[in-house]
Amino acid sequence: MKYISLVFTILLSSSILLAQTFTISGYITDKKTGESLIGVIALVKNNPGIGRASNDYGFYSLSLPKGKYEIVFSYIGHQKQIIDIDLTGNKTLNVAMEDMTTNLQEVVVTGTLDNENVRQSTMGVEKINVETVSKLPVIFGERDILKTLQLLPGVKSGGDGQSGFTVRGGTVDQNLILLDDAPVYNASHLLGFFSTFNSDAIKDIALYKGTAPAQFGGRIASVVDVKMNEGDNQNYDVSGGIGLISSKLNIEGPLQKGKSSFLISGRRTYADVFLKLTEQFKENQLYFYDFNAKLNYRFSDKDRLFVSGYFGRDVLGLSDRFSIDWGNTTGTMRWNHLYNSKMFGNTSLIYSNYDYKININGDAAQFSILSRIRDWNLKQEFQYFPNSNNELKFGYNVIYHTITPGQITNDTIPADKNQIRNGLESALYITNDWQATKQLKINIGLRLSNFSVLGGSNYYNLDADKNVIDTINPSGVVANFLYLEPRLSMSYTLNDNSSLKAAYTRNTQNMHLITNSVSGSPTDKWIMNTNIVKPEIGDQVSTGYFLNFKDNMYEFSAETYFKFMQNQIDYKDNANEQAPVIETELLYGKGRAYGLELLLKKNKGKFSGWIGYTLSRTEKQIDGINQNLWYAARQDRTHDISIVTMYDISKRWNISAVWVYQTGNAITFPSGKYEISGNNIWLYTERNGYRMPAYHRLDLGATCKLKETKRFKSELSFSLYNAYGRENPYIITFEESETDPNKTVAIQTSLFRWIPSISWNFKW
Amino acid sequence: MSKYKRSNILIIFLLLLLSSCEKEINIDLNNTSSRFVIEGNISNFAGESVVKITKTQNFDETTPFPTVSAAIVTITDSLLNKIDTLKETSAGIYKNSSLYGVVGYTYKLQVKIGTETFTAFSTMPYPLLLDSLVQIIPKEGDPVPPAGTPGAGSKQFQPSYKNFTKTDKYLQYVITRNDTLLNNLIIRSDMAASGFSFPIPFSVQSKKKDVLKINIQLIDKTAYNYLSAANRNIGQFSATPSNPTANISNGALGFFKAHTSQKITLVVK
Numbered sequence A: 001m002k003y004i005s006l007v008f009t010i011l012l013s014s015s016i017l018l019a020q021t022f023t024i025s026g027y028i029t030d031k032k033t034g035e036s037l038i039g040v041i042a043l044v045k046n047n048p049g050i051g052r053a054s055n056d057y058g059f060y061s062l063s064l065p066k067g068k069y070e071i072v073f074s075y076i077g078h079q080k081q082i083i084d085i086d087l088t089g090n091k092t093l094n095v096a097m098e099d100m101t102t103n104l105q106e107v108v109v110t111g112t113l114d115n116e117n118v119r120q121s122t123m124g125v126e127k128i129n130v131e132t133v134s135k136l137p138v139i140f141g142e143r144d145i146l147k148t149l150q151l152l153p154g155v156k157s158g159g160d161g162q163s164g165f166t167v168r169g170g171t172v173d174q175n176l177i178l179l180d181d182a183p184v185y186n187a188s189h190l191l192g193f194f195s196t197f198n199s200d201a202i203k204d205i206a207l208y209k210g211t212a213p214a215q216f217g218g219r220i221a222s223v224v225d226v227k228m229n230e231g232d233n234q235n236y237d238v239s240g241g242i243g244l245i246s247s248k249l250n251i252e253g254p255l256q257k258g259k260s261s262f263l264i265s266g267r268r269t270y271a272d273v274f275l276k277l278t279e280q281f282k283e284n285q286l287y288f289y290d291f292n293a294k295l296n297y298r299f300s301d302k303d304r305l306f307v308s309g310y311f312g313r314d315v316l317g318l319s320d321r322f323s324i325d326w327g328n329t330t331g332t333m334r335w336n337h338l339y340n341s342k343m344f345g346n347t348s349l350i351y352s353n354y355d356y357k358i359n360i361n362g363d364a365a366q367f368s369i370l371s372r373i374r375d376w377n378l379k380q381e382f383q384y385f386p387n388s389n390n391e392l393k394f395g396y397n398v399i400y401h402t403i404t405p406g407q408i409t410n411d412t413i414p415a416d417k418n419q420i421r422n423g424l425e426s427a428l429y430i431t432n433d434w435q436a437t438k439q440l441k442i443n444i445g446l447r448l449s450n451f452s453v454l455g456g457s458n459y460y461n462l463d464a465d466k467n468v469i470d471t472i473n474p475s476g477v478v479a480n481f482l483y484l485e486p487r488l489s490m491s492y493t494l495n496d497n498s499s500l501k502a503a504y505t506r507n508t509q510n511m512h513l514i515t516n517s518v519s520g521s522p523t524d525k526w527i528m529n530t531n532i533v534k535p536e537i538g539d540q541v542s543t544g545y546f547l548n549f550k551d552n553m554y555e556f557s558a559e560t561y562f563k564f565m566q567n568q569i570d571y572k573d574n575a576n577e578q579a580p581v582i583e584t585e586l587l588y589g590k591g592r593a594y595g596l597e598l599l600l601k602k603n604k605g606k607f608s609g610w611i612g613y614t615l616s617r618t619e620k621q622i623d624g625i626n627q628n629l630w631y632a633a634r635q636d637r638t639h640d641i642s643i644v645t646m647y648d649i650s651k652r653w654n655i656s657a658v659w660v661y662q663t664g665n666a667i668t669f670p671s672g673k674y675e676i677s678g679n680n681i682w683l684y685t686e687r688n689g690y691r692m693p694a695y696h697r698l699d700l701g702a703t704c705k706l707k708e709t710k711r712f713k714s715e716l717s718f719s720l721y722n723a724y725g726r727e728n729p730y731i732i733t734f735e736e737s738e739t740d741p742n743k744t745v746a747i748q749t750s751l752f753r754w755i756p757s758i759s760w761n762f763k764w
Numbered sequence B: 001m002s003k004y005k006r007s008n009i010l011i012i013f014l015l016l017l018l019s020s021c022e023k024e025i026n027i028d029l030n031n032t033s034s035r036f037v038i039e040g041n042i043s044n045f046a047g048e049s050v051v052k053i054t055k056t057q058n059f060d061e062t063t064p065f066p067t068v069s070a071a072i073v074t075i076t077d078s079l080l081n082k083i084d085t086l087k088e089t090s091a092g093i094y095k096n097s098s099l100y101g102v103v104g105y106t107y108k109l110q111v112k113i114g115t116e117t118f119t120a121f122s123t124m125p126y127p128l129l130l131d132s133l134v135q136i137i138p139k140e141g142d143p144v145p146p147a148g149t150p151g152a153g154s155k156q157f158q159p160s161y162k163n164f165t166k167t168d169k170y171l172q173y174v175i176t177r178n179d180t181l182l183n184n185l186i187i188r189s190d191m192a193a194s195g196f197s198f199p200i201p202f203s204v205q206s207k208k209k210d211v212l213k214i215n216i217q218l219i220d221k222t223a224y225n226y227l228s229a230a231n232r233n234i235g236q237f238s239a240t241p242s243n244p245t246a247n248i249s250n251g252a253l254g255f256f257k258a259h260t261s262q263k264i265t266l267v268v269k
Helices: A002-017 A101-106 A130-135 A145-149 A271-277 B009-017 B221-235
Strands: A021-030 A041-044 A047-053 A059-065 A067-074 A081-087 A095-097 A125-128 A155-157 A165-167 A175-179 A202-208 A222-228 A237-243 A246-256 A260-269 A284-298 A303-318 A322-340 A343-361 A366-387 A390-409 A421-435 A440-454 A459-462 A468-472 A477-495 A498-509 A511-514 A525-528 A536-549 A554-571 A586-602 A607-622 A639-648 A653-662 A672-676 A679-683 A695-705 A713-721 A729-736 A744-750 A755-763 B021-025 B036-043 B050-055 B072-077 B082-090 B093-095 B106-113 B116-123 B132-136 B154-160 B170-177 B186-189 B202-205 B211-219 B253-267
Touching: A021 A081, A021 A366, A041 A059, A047 A059, A059 A067, A059 A366, A081 A095, A125 A130, A125 A145, A130 A145, A130 A202, A130 A695, A145 A202, A145 A222, A155 A653, A165 A175, A271 A284, A284 A322, A390 A525, A511 A554, A554 A607, A672 B036, A672 B050, A672 B253, A679 B221, B036 B072, B036 B106, B036 B116, B050 B072, B050 B106, B106 B253, B132 B253, B170 B202, B170 B221, B186 B202, B186 B221, B211 B221, B221 B253
Parallel strands: A021 A095, A175 A222, B036 B253, B116 B253
Antiparallel strands: A021 A059, A041 A047, A041 A067, A067 A081, A125 A202, A155 A165, A202 A222, A237 A246, A237 A755, A246 A260, A260 A284, A284 A303, A303 A322, A322 A343, A343 A366, A366 A390, A390 A421, A421 A440, A440 A477, A459 A468, A477 A498, A498 A536, A511 A525, A536 A554, A554 A586, A586 A607, A607 A639, A639 A653, A653 A695, A672 A679, A695 A713, A713 A755, A729 A744, A744 B021, B036 B050, B050 B093, B072 B082, B072 B106, B082 B093, B106 B116, B132 B154, B154 B202, B170 B186, B170 B211, B211 B253
């Protein structure tokens, strides 16, 4: 507690010193659509040290001494706005920013604040511009923000064509993926080849590589914060796309012009239509669909309500004998309230659900297996802007989790309620973005997190050999875990164009995905802490150097990180993933990850793009694996290179190319063989002792804008995935040779060679 | 026969759907030092006890597995302390035609190779008599697994028995088809301890008029765990592939099981 009060004193002391200030505040929107803009920078022109970015709802607040100012508002893809202000009292100033593309000839300056990457205190954060996503080549003609994220240093792809990814040596479940504040437990469709995010419905995406401020928590590797569009509150728009295997449609418009709006977006793949044409697979089904919807309503200048939701489903059926369907549902209701020009509040009630259901309809047995994870989540956040040097956020978050693990039911077997487990996760946090001196900016925060494993369901006691010795069904709290998570990141500006940054963060994680792959699969098991499984703890120290040159045309950054992880989970040797009590198959230990991330980016001009490089190592040490020595984690890759280039040939045409190279994952291969009952048994000597062959691939893309009218715009996108047809291994298996039973061979299966696609996107 | 890919049904489906391609590749795998592999059993019928001793090989070796001769192999009844010796009948195969086990007794296998001694223990489970074992005939219109997929060309069989014990029973079906011994390790657990026991069917690659001789063996949990781990190893199903945990001391691979036998002959319909 001493620590907390000290932090409070530091946080608040600076606000008392200044006197006789007034506040300019308001909302920043896009002029054409009325969509609120996140991260617009409001700067005092004569004193660029004083600035503020608009929050997630487009609200900003700047406190300044009495006087005359020129305030500059700048945002990517929009024209700068300079507004003169004579500040003699508190003032509301709503700003509508003009889109750059609507008035192309007149643009003299670029719309973004050019050196924001150098100035901001948080490090290890990546913002993805949705426009960039639309220019890059894609697989199956479908744009995907999660796949674009994988091209950044420190972020590694989960595999060929996969939307799953790992960050700074984390695993796929150590990423917190939020859609309008709702956790998405499985962010992929169609076995990982599509992400759940329909890029037409997405406004903003930010990725924190383990360095997220204290308002985020619950995962130790990263936070991906995705915000949905609110919907145009000025005009009705219909946009969409038609691709080879999927199509989508997006409708948005005002409910009351300038006050409220709606958005509905849907997608459906139709690969199953082609299946119907084949004799062999005509009985099979394979498709997904998803919907995004959002409503927002402005009650007054001070109150605003948002309701948003996502519903997606994948269906895979092998005749009427076997089918599996899975998907996420999320719902978010948010209420913004402006207490005064310095105090902004948001209350969110969030629902999140992921489940899969397997239906088996055989002669001998008819049953279904249901597995589900469901959250009810209440989040209260206050944002307080005491003066121009501080920006405080504080609040709390309570989540009630319910997990139903693979429950078998049919007409005669009733559901077993004892298998359903509940947990209560809560957190209290405070964070301050503090401009300490002209050069030094500090983001300091503290998060107090608690997890209670709730009784009323079955838990197990295991012996040393991991056999179940006792089933217990306690009431009350089975186990409680309380952690204090400090977060600190700071930047020291060397000059206008360069800065040094450093950060330390601690995160804990109470929900764990038990998976056998790097990218995850729909039937992987989510479990929460139990009497046996403890929260994962991640401590990360990172440092960075940021440099912009040639008038901010180029950005360069170098970041290093070291992460130490506790209570890491891995399968024991020869684990049975189908074991009824999964704890019998698990072992726990330590992890460490360290690396260097380099990024060189060209932002302006006809030719743009970036080169990213990561040098890294990720290891685990778990008693019972590899003689208790440190070993390479599955997702460990030494080198990871991405080269992304975009070129605007003309107003109509732009082309792009992406090349990636990655060291193969660590993997377990046999070193020898022996015979049991006439079968070849593989002789293994160590876990993850081998490497998959290196992965590399070139993708090409081109976009052509078709003839435009005032009302109607459309474009054609062409992509060629894996342009030089590299046979990247998807899996490698070992088997007896078909010609010589004494010979054993390794067989490599590769998935995608030369996948061309074309899609037509339109808007009117 | 059992060339399953290391994957689940989803991936099999995916591979079929997409333009995947397979090819043989060269991987530089490490050499290993050679280890002994001992596989032994004792049944409640005389003449069924066999101990086989072989050695491991490097992955790229193309000769048959080397056998180990001149070992001293004994099986000891732990209650009466009666020692029986098994004689080498062919290279690496040790037998004793008069030896049989008794239900509930624990047996000790001892193998001496040169100066090294390996021991293993197993208890013969109480028997469980099958009421019947019948072939499941698919109804008309039921879909048949397409050729080339696992399950194609196989017939299903349904055992029927009553387990009143409320403890799990572990079964192994050792099958000869037209007098050829099948290698498949077919094992089933009836999950009686969980409350809803039902005998689980199994399938055998066969065609009409094939003669199947099925030896239904009741095995103990250690043998069951070993064999299911061996199946995960063969099929490369496990996320963390490893050697099945042997119940033999001193670093030998393999296992020793005491089991009861019940034999049924069927003609495939």
